[in-house]
Amino acid sequence: MGLGAAMAGAPAAAAAGSVSTAPLGDSDGSVVAALERGARPLRTVEPQGGSRDLRPLGRMVGGARVVGVGEATHSSHDFFALKHRLFRHLVEEKGFRTFALEASWSTGLRLNTYVLHGTGDVRRIMRDEFQGGYLWWDNTDYLRLIEWMRAYNVRHPHDPVRFMGDDMAWSGPELYDAVTGYVARVHPELSARFGELYRGLRPTVATGTYLDQYLKKPYGERKEMAERTGRALQLLESLKSMELMKRQTAGDADRRAYERAVQNARVIDQTARQYAFDFEDPAQVASSMRYRDAAMAANVVWWQRHTGTKVLLSAHSAHVAYETRDPAHYPKVQGAFLRDSLGSGYVSVGLAFERGSFNATGPDGAIHRWTLGPAGPGSNERTLDRVRYRDYAVDLRTVGAPARGWLAAARPTRSIGTDYPDGPYAVALGRSHDVLIHLHRVEAAWLRGPGGAGSGSGSR
Numbered sequence: 001m002g003l004g005a006a007m008a009g010a011p012a013a014a015a016a017g018s019v020s021t022a023p024l025g026d027s028d029g030s031v032v033a034a035l036e037r038g039a040r041p042l043r044t045v046e047p048q049g050g051s052r053d054l055r056p057l058g059r060m061v062g063g064a065r066v067v068g069v070g071e072a073t074h075s076s077h078d079f080f081a082l083k084h085r086l087f088r089h090l091v092e093e094k095g096f097r098t099f100a101l102e103a104s105w106s107t108g109l110r111l112n113t114y115v116l117h118g119t120g121d122v123r124r125i126m127r128d129e130f131q132g133g134y135l136w137w138d139n140t141d142y143l144r145l146i147e148w149m150r151a152y153n154v155r156h157p158h159d160p161v162r163f164m165g166d167d168m169a170w171s172g173p174e175l176y177d178a179v180t181g182y183v184a185r186v187h188p189e190l191s192a193r194f195g196e197l198y199r200g201l202r203p204t205v206a207t208g209t210y211l212d213q214y215l216k217k218p219y220g221e222r223k224e225m226a227e228r229t230g231r232a233l234q235l236l237e238s239l240k241s242m243e244l245m246k247r248q249t250a251g252d253a254d255r256r257a258y259e260r261a262v263q264n265a266r267v268i269d270q271t272a273r274q275y276a277f278d279f280e281d282p283a284q285v286a287s288s289m290r291y292r293d294a295a296m297a298a299n300v301v302w303w304q305r306h307t308g309t310k311v312l313l314s315a316h317s318a319h320v321a322y323e324t325r326d327p328a329h330y331p332k333v334q335g336a337f338l339r340d341s342l343g344s345g346y347v348s349v350g351l352a353f354e355r356g357s358f359n360a361t362g363p364d365g366a367i368h369r370w371t372l373g374p375a376g377p378g379s380n381e382r383t384l385d386r387v388r389y390r391d392y393a394v395d396l397r398t399v400g401a402p403a404r405g406w407l408a409a410a411r412p413t414r415s416i417g418t419d420y421p422d423g424p425y426a427v428a429l430g431r432s433h434d435v436l437i438h439l440h441r442v443e444a445a446w447l448r449g450p451g452g453a454g455s456g457s458g459s460r
Helices: 002-008 029-038 052-061 077-094 105-117 122-129 132-137 140-155 173-186 188-197 207-215 219-237 240-250 252-274 282-307 334-345 380-384 403-407 450-455
Strands: 039-041 066-069 096-104 162-167 310-314 346-361 367-372 391-395 411-413 425-427 435-442
Touching: 029 039, 029 380, 029 391, 029 403, 039 052, 052 077, 052 346, 052 391, 052 435, 066 077, 066 282, 066 334, 077 096, 077 140, 077 310, 077 346, 077 435, 096 105, 096 132, 096 140, 096 282, 105 122, 105 140, 105 162, 105 173, 105 252, 122 140, 132 207, 162 282, 173 188, 173 219, 173 252, 188 219, 219 252, 252 282, 282 310, 282 334, 334 346, 346 380, 380 411, 380 435
Parallel strands: 066 310, 066 346, 096 162, 096 310, 346 435
Antiparallel strands: 039 391, 346 367, 391 435, 411 425
């Protein structure tokens, strides 16, 4: 969501009156009654105390290897806190070991090194990495989550939890160093060639500055940069047969090192290729968004298969869904790609809210705290909020009639990215997600960076 806004401006928001809707039916108490029969109340969103109320949600997750957990805004405390709470439950009760975030791969590697080994200052890492379109993640809720992960690993050094980033808007200098360092150790004769291919690409400025400068480069220059990263990746991949021969004498460690190097080179190529679209052409903008979601899904699948860990994937509900909310701008989304790769091994959990606040960038380019009142008539949230529980989870796959038909029809739904105004969008909840968590009220997250003070969210 943030990357798309950074590259091409936020897609035009759909006005409530212009969204195509199915017959409303939200006055039909039988739909609410059916939802209520399937709903399982949540005690709190805060990651404290027991988690017995999350056990029904754990059963909804079942044997999934990857669970995508969405959010209806990119900056509400309740969504972030609930993900922390749910991850802790899945770690302790379901054997999950990776928290994946819609952040850059290299950012994830830095944070993973922290949670595994305590290397660095987590506050500094977050401040360095979460800039530009990623500034929303520099909040007190994710700081608390990452600190909990580190504390967990101190207690469980032989069965640690991990942190990953699946996105590619930014490939930090550490990623280039990892690839060129591997080449220097194993294939020193190729070091000069990789230096030539990566010339001028390794970041030497702050994350936000690099992103801004990259986007301002001419289209032809961005294409040429992607051609070079592609050749570097192909060159590394061509060494596979040699690496397999060496594996016979050196063991699996060499194979794993080679596979990590290839994946790091692949993400560097993803970054360059993501920017190698003509953002003046609406069709290419849509293609770039499809490419991004496909690459994020591929990165999650690679991580899950190579670490063998179960993954909670945190992203916007529009990314973890099976159906796109906006076909013109996002032709196919991450959840659909994950289902293609993992089948029933992937479960999508959407999040919704009926009222409350969030941080987002306004038309003036500044971050503001926005507050929304009760959802309007005919919206999905209006009906969801009539269920007697304040906050609850419901398995959309098992809800009975007539709610099943109601869930299959598209209705106006709040789905807010990094910019506001945004939406509502026509979403069929039952076709988009396996499970839905509905919260009655949310509050804006507390941002730690410069945007926090400017938005009225403050820092703490």
